[in-house]
Amino acid sequence: MIIPPYELRHKIHENPELSLEEYQTTELLEKTIKEAATFYNVDINVYKPLKTGLIVEYNGGSGEEYLLFRADIDALNIKEKTKVDFKSKNEYMHACGHDVHTAILYGFFLNVIKNKVNKNIVFLFQPAEESKGGAQRVIESGILDKYNIKAAFALHVNDEFPVGTIASTRGTLFASALEFFVDFEGVSSHLAFPHQSKNALNALRIFLDVLDKLPKNPMEPFVIGVGKVNAGSAINILPGNSHVEGSIRGVNSENNLKYFEDMRNVLSGIKIMTGVDYLLGKGSFYPEVTNDSLLYDKFIPKLSKTFTFIDCGLKMTGEDFGFISKKYPSLMCWLGSSKGEHHGLHNPEFLPPDEVIDVGIQVFETFLD
């Protein structure tokens, strides 16, 4: 018996798993996909280059070229606040719609094998999109290198747009994001003797001030944001240690890396000025998601015939599909999921309706042309 896509979505939604912990999700997918292939009497190859996630290889075409379709499968550390009957049974939540993405890719796979589509396709059920760089890990595993991938596609639900609306943009759709950490190490002193300190809070303040003042190209969307700051441990002791973390976001990952190197210069200068030493660390890095112009010009007009299309421009958020779009000509679209509500991604009430799955499958099928 074949599980329908809606039912698969409900099962996954009920049992959300965090990045690189998607064991049960992977097991469910593998079992369901293999049963469907057996049912339709289609040969597929299933690979698991990482401990979670899987790659399904379908060889329906005559040539050497492959299309890659990707869904992310991980959930978030958010406690669900919806009242749906397939609500999460644990402390985590599919609050970013990856349950829907997974069901779309699964439903699309079912149609492909049922209709014996005349193409070679790699279905990538990717783990760890939210953190831990799943796409990068899949690429680094080398598994994709055996395919001559001509184009890669991905979708993301979004309740900023109504159901039936597709949004994307020419060029960069998601920003490149580069996390940074700085630990300052100075010398603490009693607050009464500031001249005996090498004040790590002051070094941190200078650092943030200089970051604000680094020259930036006004034509290029760019933001340096600070998420966390800590300094000192007692009210009457000037901090000998401080910590700051944040991320650099822009349309161009090379520029982000350049800014990261500029930070090193800023910190060297601060060390000379203040005597406060530093440790600059790099956290996770997502390249920008860039839509290939040829794919965009080929498919967006087609999509526009069936769906409402919105050119939504760039988002400053990140997506690890960027690793794939850096390597292969790619096209990614937002899939409208609102029936009137607008909670936003990562919100404990975010819940796309099941019917978005059908829209997603239809969009993926358009990309087969």
Add this chain to the structure above:
Amino acid sequence: MIIPPYELRHKIHENPELSLEEYQTTELLEKTIKEAATFYNVDINVYKPLKTGLIVEYNGGSGEEYLLFRADIDALNIKEKTKVDFKSKNEYMHACGHDVHTAILYGFFLNVIKNKVNKNIVFLFQPAEESKGGAQRVIESGILDKYNIKAAFALHVNDEFPVGTIASTRGTLFASALEFFVDFEGVSSHLAFPHQSKNALNALRIFLDVLDKLPKNPMEPFVIGVGKVNAGSAINILPGNSHVEGSIRGVNSENNLKYFEDMRNVLSGIKIMTGVDYLLGKGSFYPEVTNDSLLYDKFIPKLSKTFTFIDCGLKMTGEDFGFISKKYPSLMCWLGSSKGEHHGLHNPEFLPPDEVIDVGIQVFETFLD
């Protein structure tokens, strides 16, 4: 049997107790003092206006006037690193020499009752100097109001000066210190959408910048110091909340309070600019310790005959003897305790030699003239 001052010091040093927890220290003092009074057949009154600490009233004089001598009795949350045989047996330490102060006041008391000194004296064994405002609590208990206190005296050991050296200054000896806390409450946002935030870290940064720029009298020692800063909880979320704490120190408590009110104006301005709300809190407050000119001019020349005297000027640290010096003509001196070493107060190796107790007793006796 009367316990000698050195032995009392060792017992107290072995069993240090934190501010307002000096139960065993108080019990030991009360027992020892009462036994000594019985031994010398002298009437004294012992009062305990707070749960810890005690006041010993000795009426040897004919008039109504009293002299007050004060020792602080509490220890610090510091793990002792000395190798002395009366080393602390718990996790705390007399790292600020209050064990020595207590032994000095006790030894002085013994001499007073042995010699039937012809003065009325209040011996104040004060709890909670390090924190929790012990001196203020004693004053607020009203116990001192029944005495016509003509002068108050206190000593503090210090290994910045050698044994046999006394240091003090005309005017202000310790700064006034006023602790402040600010909680900023704004609105967090994803780092990609800073325009949707009311950034509590930025409000905090503006606050610190403006504090640095408030006009200050260059002739008056003054410092605003920040001991702790916290902001945000996730690397990719702009902080909706932040916290800063520190203290204002200067020679004049009225000016400190004025600066505290200036902070309120700064914060109001920041709220208008940024939309970030704030809660400004006042922590512990120590008035400055000011030496009375008449007492200084009377006793310092006398001390200078027996000891090396150094005019050490003002320290920016605080001392809650300030509450007493605000109320009564007072004189406080540093008591040199170094035999060559210099660890500094609140250092886990700070350990004045026993002989400083004899010097302290001699200094207190000088103040009887």
